Amino acid sequence: MAGKKLTVVISQHQGKNPTKRKLEEDLAVACMLNPALDVSIVPNLYDLSHDHTGTLFLKHVPGNVVVLAWLYPRAIHWVLDRAGIKGKEGTVLLKSEDDEPEDDVEDGAKAEVLGALQVPDRRIYSIDLKCATDPQQFLNEINRIVSESNERTVDLMDWIQGAPNSDQLARYLNPQPVAEPVAASVADDENTIRRRWYPVIDYSRCTNCMECIDFCLFGVYGVDALDRILVETQDNCKKGCPACSRVCPANAIVFPHHKTPEIAGANGEVTSLKIDLSKLFGAPDAMELAARERDIELVRDGRDAVGITAGMTKRQSKSKERDQLDDLLDGLDSLDL
Amino acid sequence: MADDLLFMMGKYEARIPSDRLYSKNHLWLKPAGDLYQVGFTAYSVRLLKDVYFLGWSVDPSTTVRYQQEIGEVESSKAISSLYAPFDGRVVDFNPRVLDDPSVINTDGYGQGWLYTFESAEQPLTPAEYIKLLEGTWDATQRMLKGQVNEDL
Structure with a gap:
């Protein structure tokens, strides 16, 4: 079971800044060489329309996914949520200096928030590409997430006593409904990307x-x-x-x-x-x-x-x-x- | 000329010279011909501590509105945007403080002036400014202590 691959998605910067592009490319190459990972590059998540192939691809990624983008992790998570790409928030240890952890909010105080709807049992790890310049820092974090994901797998199997029923097994192997296959790398394709602005x-x-x-x-x-x-x-x-x-x-x-x-x-x-x-x-x-x-x-x-x-x-x-x-x-x- | 006024910020005496006028946002305005020379009051400087950086986001001779953002300041204790004290015109900036903002700390009422300003509005008298400081000091302290868990 530990052989299941973790999907890594790199969301490109809006501009053509060569330093940022290089970081994206270095990360993509390093991830491709890692047999534990499936890597894809999409245009800037925020600009993707609901019918862009990048959005469709993301919707059909099964299981845990690591998303690297030039956005704060909260922004990444909720942009994806709005596009129907949902999951629980995975814990990311690599953070930018100006992104302080939130003050602990008591459960009582949080009770009145809406929360997301229909969140499937998988994790989305949102990583801000602004928080480091050395690709190795991101790769270390991704490797940490790979091992964490594998541990979770074992835990889950323990929880169902190693004997999942067929429904459980189907959900586990394929948490998101899969439709027709979509191209894995959809950056710079025929879909023109317009810069968008919305809350x-x-x-x-x-x-x-x-x-x-x-x-x-x-x-x-x-x-x-x-x-x-x-x-x-x-x-x-x-x-x-x-x-x-x-x-x-x-x-x-x-x-x-x-x-x-x-x-x-x-x-x-x-x-x-x-x-x-x-x-x-x-x-x-x-x-x-x-x-x-x-x-x-x-x-x-x-x-x-x-x-x-x-x-x-x-x-x-x-x-x-x-x-x-x-x-x-x-x-x-x-x-x- | 009347004596300078003092405002006690805890144990610190903020000197409020009586030879000039003031604004609600803690600047002094000293009449100089048709213009005012504008700088930080001792009250402002005490809250800022050592000024590291000063930058302006408008050009010389820009007409501005009250509360329009015109620049920013960073010091050892604080960071802040800076805003026009009144409707008016920012005429020119003091090149010396741009070059070395520490003059704000060493000579805030003299060489450490910030810019020259033209305005038809009536700034506060020293007594009115002291009254404003007295009226807001408790709330200001609470606001500041809410931001940092240490005494100033």
């Missing part, structure tokens, strides 16, 4: 509060049959605009290519070792900024700017627990100078 919801944080659907006036968000929030019309989103991410109280909305790491899916505070004095030095608060960004896009579309109130009344009227910044900012404003 990705992290359902491990989303509480279905609907602030985003109220706020966005471009019809990006919708709800599914179970009334769960959904990024319905991805390409209605306005390129460069991250405003809904700022209004999300749970930091659950990721724009994987935004320049601010927290918006792009980094965990924790980016400047964790230093205090951020931006508020003191006059930074507008997130709501103001979000409203300004939205107004710019509305005006570009020939519509009227709506200011800060539209779609944000719910949050303002809600008796949310105040934080220290609220006090600070109100303190500044109430001075009436």
